[in-house]
Structure formats: C-alpha cells, structure tokens
Amino acid sequence: MASDSADPLPVSFGKAGKYLWGNIPAFDALNIAMNEGAAVKDQDLALCFAASGDLRNVIKTINGLPSDYTGKCTLVINDFHPLVAIRSIVVLCMLLSSGHSEEAAAEVALQLLYSSKLTSAQDSFLQLWIDLLEKMEQKRPPLCTSQLSFGSHCTLEWAYPSEVGALLAALRTPAYPTSKAEADRRRIMLAPERIDYRERYYASLRSRHRAGFAYQRQTGVLLPIGQPINSFSTANRLLYSEDGKWLLKDNASPAAAWSPLEVEAMRKRLNLPQEDYMGNLFFYVKDQLTEFAKRARRFKMFVFLSAVDLRVLPTFLDLGDMGNLRFDRVETSNVMDTVGPSAIISAWGPRLNRFNPSSTLIMYSMNWPFYVPGGMAECQGPNDLMKNFMELASYLGSREGARRAKLPSISLILNNLGAFFDTRPPFRRFLRLSGVTRACWSAEVRERKAPRIMPLRFGVRIEEFDSPKITISLEQFYFTGQYPDTRSARVLLTPGEFPQVTFSFQLGMSDS
Numbered sequence: 001m002a003s004d005s006a007d008p009l010p011v012s013f014g015k016a017g018k019y020l021w022g023n024i025p026a027f028d029a030l031n032i033a034m035n036e037g038a039a040v041k042d043q044d045l046a047l048c049f050a051a052s053g054d055l056r057n058v059i060k061t062i063n064g065l066p067s068d069y070t071g072k073c074t075l076v077i078n079d080f081h082p083l084v085a086i087r088s089i090v091v092l093c094m095l096l097s098s099g100h101s102e103e104a105a106a107e108v109a110l111q112l113l114y115s116s117k118l119t120s121a122q123d124s125f126l127q128l129w130i131d132l133l134e135k136m137e138q139k140r141p142p143l144c145t146s147q148l149s150f151g152s153h154c155t156l157e158w159a160y161p162s163e164v165g166a167l168l169a170a171l172r173t174p175a176y177p178t179s180k181a182e183a184d185r186r187r188i189m190l191a192p193e194r195i196d197y198r199e200r201y202y203a204s205l206r207s208r209h210r211a212g213f214a215y216q217r218q219t220g221v222l223l224p225i226g227q228p229i230n231s232f233s234t235a236n237r238l239l240y241s242e243d244g245k246w247l248l249k250d251n252a253s254p255a256a257a258w259s260p261l262e263v264e265a266m267r268k269r270l271n272l273p274q275e276d277y278m279g280n281l282f283f284y285v286k287d288q289l290t291e292f293a294k295r296a297r298r299f300k301m302f303v304f305l306s307a308v309d310l311r312v313l314p315t316f317l318d319l320g321d322m323g324n325l326r327f328d329r330v331e332t333s334n335v336m337d338t339v340g341p342s343a344i345i346s347a348w349g350p351r352l353n354r355f356n357p358s359s360t361l362i363m364y365s366m367n368w369p370f371y372v373p374g375g376m377a378e379c380q381g382p383n384d385l386m387k388n389f390m391e392l393a394s395y396l397g398s399r400e401g402a403r404r405a406k407l408p409s410i411s412l413i414l415n416n417l418g419a420f421f422d423t424r425p426p427f428r429r430f431l432r433l434s435g436v437t438r439a440c441w442s443a444e445v446r447e448r449k450a451p452r453i454m455p456l457r458f459g460v461r462i463e464e465f466d467s468p469k470i471t472i473s474l475e476q477f478y479f480t481g482q483y484p485d486t487r488s489a490r491v492l493l494t495p496g497e498f499p500q501v502t503f504s505f506q507l508g509m510s511d512s
Contacts, residue, residue, distance in 0.1 A: 018247040019053070020084065020239060021114065022257035024364070026056035026288075027454045028064035029329045034452040034462075035358035036328075041066050046325055046353065048076040050310035051333035054113055055088055056257050059292045061329075065299070072300040074325065078313050082164045083247070085307035086171065087112065087238045089158055090129045092303065095293040096150045100125075102297070106289035110282070114254040116185050116220030116239055116246070117178065117232040126238070127172075134168050144168075154296065158305040159320065167242070174237050176244030181235035185220055185246040194250060201251075206478070212278040213253070222254055224279030255281055258288075260479040310335055311347045326353040329453075330361045337367040341431065342439035349443025361445065362453055365430075369423075372430040377421035389413060391420045395474070419459055419477070422468035 029047065032040050049058050058077060065073070077092075079085050091109045094100070100108075108122050118126065136146040144165030147157035190198075198217075202210045215225050221232050241247055258281065266272070266287070267280045308316050310332060317323060330348045341363055353359040369375025377388055396408035396416070431437075440446055455462045458480050459470030472480060 018081070018083075018249075019252075020081075020087075020248055021252050021254055022054050022056050023366075024256070024334075025259040025262075026060040026257060027259075029057055029061045029331045029360075029362060029453060030064050031453050032064060032066070035360075036356070038066075040071070041068065042070045044072045044074070045329075046074040046076075046327045048078070048313075048327045048330045048348075048351075050076075050078050050313055050330060050348070051335050052077045052079045052088060053084065053333060054257055055091060057331055059288050062295055062299075063288060063291050065295065067295070069295075069299055072302070075301065075303045076306070076313075076317070076322070076325075076327075077303065078306045078308065078310060080307060080309055082161075082167045082307060083238065085160060085164050085305065086168055089133060089156075089305050090126065090238070092156060092305075093129050093133070093148065094125070095289065096154055096156065096296050096303075098151070098297060102290050102293035103286075105293055106286050109289050110222065110285050111232075112236060112238055114222045114257075114285070115232065116182070116236055117229075118234050118236050119231045120234060123234040123236075130168065130172055134165075134172060137165055137168070139165060150297070153299065154301045154303070156303045156305070159316075160305070160307050164307050170242050171237050174235065174244070175242065176235070176240075178233065178235040181240050181244040181246070182220070184240075184244060188246050188248075188250045189217055189220070191250065197251075208275045209277045212276040213255070216254075216278040222278060222282050222285075224282055225276045227279075254278070254285070258285060261476060264479060311339060311343055314347055314351055325351075326355075326359075327351050328353050328356050328359045332361070332363050334364050334366050336363045336365050340434055341365075342435040345436065345439040345443050345445065349440065349445040352445060358452070360448070360453055368427060368430045372426050372433060375423075375426045375430070377417035380421070385417075388417055388420050391469070392416060395420070395477075420469040423457060424466075424468065 029049075030036070030040075030045075036043065047061060052058060055077070058075065062073070077088055079088060091112055094105045094109050094112075095102075097105070108125050111118055111122055112126060133146075136148070137144040138146055139162070142162050143159050144162060145157075145159045147155060149155050202214060205213060212225060216222060219229055219232075221229050223229060235244070239247060255278065260277075263277070263281050263284045266284050267274065270283065272280045272283065304322065306313065306316060317325065327348075330351065332344050332348070336344055344363055345361065348361050352361060373379070377385070380388060393408060393413050396412060436447075451462055451465050456465050459472050459477065460467050461471055464471045470477065
C-alpha cells in the first residue's frame with residue numbers, strides 16, 4: 001500500500017451506466033471578476049445551462065453573483081435525460097420554496113442528488129413535490145407544461161416531453177422495495193469481480209482519505225463518518241430506474257462533481273477532520289446549496305426547464321415566448337464529445353448577447369485526443385517522451401523545494417505523463433479538423449485568446465492559460481488529479497492518469 005509520503009495518484013474504474021453525477025468540478029460560468037465586473041450588480045442576465053446534469057454549475061454561478069444583485073436573472077436549464085430533468089425541477093422547487101428553512105431544504109436536496117437512500121421525512125418531502133408537480137402538469141401532447149410562482153420575485157416554468165411526464169407519474173409509487181434497490185446498488189458498487197479496481201483506487205489515496213471513500217461506497221449515503229445512518233431506510237428513487245436498477249457507473253463518486261481544493265479550503269477553515277474527505281464534502285455541498293437557496297429566494301429570477309437535445313433547444317425556445325432571448329452565457333458541458341463542436345457553435349453562437357462583450361459559449365471535451373494524431377503524451381517521439389518523463393519524475397520527486405525521501409514509482413510517472421504534455425498543438429488540430437473556424441465565421445463568434453471563465457485544462461491556473469505544462473503545487477496536484485474522474489470512456493477501466501484530456505473551449509463576441 002502507498003504511504004502518505006508517496007502521494008500516489010488515482011486509479012480509475014467503471015462499468016457502463018448513467019452520468020447522474022458530474023465528472024468535473026463545478027465552476028462559476030459568470031466569473032464576474034474577470035468579465036462584467038461590479039457593473040453586473042443591476043444588470044439583467046440570461047444564462048443557459050444546456051446540459052445541466054446535477055445542477056452544480058447552476059448553483060456555483062448563482063452563488064458567484066454579488067450578494068446584493070438587483071437585476072433580473074433568467075435561467076434556462078435543460079437536460080436530455082428524463083430522470084435528470086425531474087430531479088432538477090424537484091431540487092429547484094425545494095430550494096426556492098419558503099416552506100422550509102434554507103438549510104433544511106439544502107440538506108434534503110443534497111441527499112436527493114448524492115445519496116442512494118433517504119430518511120422517511122426526506123422521502124415524504126420528495127413525495128410531496130412529485131405529487132404536486134404531477135398534479136399541476138397540463139398535458140398538451142407532445143408536451144407537459146406548467147409553472148409555479150415563488151412569491152412575487154421568482155417564477156419557475158417547465159415544458160417537458162411527454163416521456164418526462166410519464167416517468168414523473170411512475171415515480172409517484174415506486175414498484176420495488178428498498179431492499180431490492182440496495183441489493184442492486186451493492187451488486188454494482190461492491191461487485192466482487194471488481195475488487196482489484198477498488199483496491200488499486202484506495203491504494204492511490206493518501207492513507208487518511210481511504211476510510212471516508214470506502215465508507216461512502218459501502219453505505220451509499222453522503223454523510224460524515226459517525227453520523228447515524230439507520231434512519232436512511234428508503235431508496236432514493238431519483239437514482240434508480242423504474243424497476244429498481246442502480247443507474248450510476250461503479251466508478252461514480254460525488255467527490256468528482258465539486259472542487260477538491262475548495263473542499264480542502266473549507267475543511268481547514270472549519271477545522272474539520274482530514275480523514276473524512278466525504279464528510280467534509282457533505283458540509284461543503286450543503287453550504288453551497290444553502291447559499292443558493294438564500295439568494296434564489298430574494299433575487300428576481302425566471303427559471304425555464306426543458307428536456308430536449310441541446311442542438312434543437314434554440315428552436316424549442318422559439319416555439320414559446322423566448323425566441324428573442326439572447327444569452328450572456330451558454331454552458332454545454334462536454335456534449336461536443338458526442339455531437340462535435342461545430343454543431344453546438346452553429347446552434348448557440350447566434351444566441352449570444354451581442355450587447356455584452358463578455359457573453360460566452362462554453363464547451364469542454366474529454367475525448368478529443370482520440371480523434372487527432374498526437375493527442376496524448378504516449379504518442380510523442382522517444383526524445384520528447386523521455387524529456388516529458390524526466391520533468392515529471394523531478395516534479396513528483398520534490399516536496400516544497402526539497403527532495404522526497406522516497407522517489408516516485410515508475411508506474412506513478414507513466415500514469416501521469418499528461419501533466420507535463422503540451423496539449424495545445426493537438427487541440428488546435430482537433431478544432432481545425434472539426435470545422436470550428438468555418439462554424440465560428442458563420443455564427444459570427446470568435447474564440448477567446450485568453451480564457452475568462454475557467455482554465456483551459458486541469459492543473460493550469462487561468463492566468464497562466466498559455467503554459468505548456470501544469471503550474472500548480474504538488475499538494476494541489478494530488479487533489480486535482482485525485483478526485484475529478486475526467487478520463488474518457490476508453491481509459492475508464494485502466495490505471496488512471498492526471499486528467500490531461502479535458503480541455504475547455506470558450507467563444508464570445510470579442511476575442512479579448
């Protein structure tokens with residue numbers, strides 16, 4: 001087993017499943033300080049999260065607005081997956097409603113997002129909202145539509161395909177016992193034939209972090225170690241199929257969805273135990289959700305939810321009364337990996353707000369290296385590969401300027417060559433081969449020369465975006481490489497490496 005002094009990096013594992021939890025850390029799609037600045041305080045904003053997933057980027061973005069924001073914020077939240085769409089509307093209703101305190105609502109929302117079981121009180125709260133939403137829906141084939149007002153300041157409206165409405169109706173009365181659901185979760189998450197992958201992953205963690213990760217996997221509940229879980233006795237139907245099948249991959253972890261550096265910063269600030277990373281994550285996510293609830297209950301907001309292919313979402317908006325809406329941000333997750341960047345640019349470039357020089361279309365890719373020659377560190381010539389190898393060995397063999405007592409292993413170096421591999425030239429080739437130049441010209445948008453929303457790749461600070469290799473400390477390297485599972489599907493079953501392949505692509509009305 002690896003020791004703390006070796007600071008090993010992660011091993012990834014997984015089977016086919018659904019992506020119900022994020023696999024890169026949440027980010028603020030506005031990043032006001034580097035874009036609109038203080039003037040945003042009273043500006044109206046339109047934000048689109050076209051593949052919203054577990055809402056983490058929505059949460060972080062609203063929490064990034066000034067606390068005294070007085071403008072009106074319009075949110076379009078879309079996800080093609082019916083169960084994700086239902087989960088989004090239920091969680092948002094809980095957080096927006098004043099029926100429970102912000103903190104109480106946030107804790108229920110957290111468990112709905114990331115725990116396999118709920119308490120009876122939490123399940124009753126979920127049942128209340130499912131019943132209310134199903135009763136309110138007006139079925140106008142092929143859509144199910146309705147709206148809710150939360151006081152005078154916030155309106156939530158939805159227009160879902162009929163299959164979402166059918167699933168919502170089916171969720172009212174689960175057709176399976178909790179024991180069956182839990183057995184299927186354990187069949188996947190604790191499969192005996194997969195123990196080698198799990199043990200290698202635990203071996204890659206610092207010893208003090210292993211217990212927390214193993215405990216969460218064993219119980220399926222996101223709570224601090226030591227907090228009673230006997231009351232969590234009802235299956236969370238938002239993470240299971242209609243017949244009680246567990247829907248997530250066996251390498252899925254809530255830890256991948258939120259910044260490990262921010263979780264660690266909060267741990268230090270609150271003096272939480274180092275050993276229980278997942279418990280610390282619980283407090284961090286609850287704090288984010290609580291802050292979102294406080295802001296959403298006082299900000300002027302209009303929220304529209306849908307569940308369509310993001311390429312047709314602009315046309316879908318045209319069919320309603322939102323055709324004239326132009327967006328200050330459009331965030332599309334890594335959908336470019338399946339439909340290509342040009343299709344997204346063509347659909348969403350014309351929808352950016354021409355009057356806001358900071359308006360941005362955000363995409364990121366995890367699979368691009370497999371579509372372009374020389375996309376990965378292993379594709380280099382022998383001389384470049386050896387140089388890459390020596391740079392990484394020197395980096396991993398030091399700690400705060402001093403040499404380590406124990407040199408890094410060969411496997412640790414080989415699994416993390418991507419950290420010192422210059423991804424810029426092959427990514428540029430990928431964009432050219434994908435027809436991005438022509439798509440940008442047609443949509444009258446341009447690529448930003450300097451990113452102003454998020455870094456271009458993991459391990460490079462946003463202000464050092466043009467660096468050919470990582471620029472973070474060894475401590476940050478451990479956390480950044482440890483928790484986000486940002487590998488592409490091809491390497492999910494192999495020893496993991498530093499997440500070299502994720503690359504963000506930001507387009508806007510100006511290139512500065």
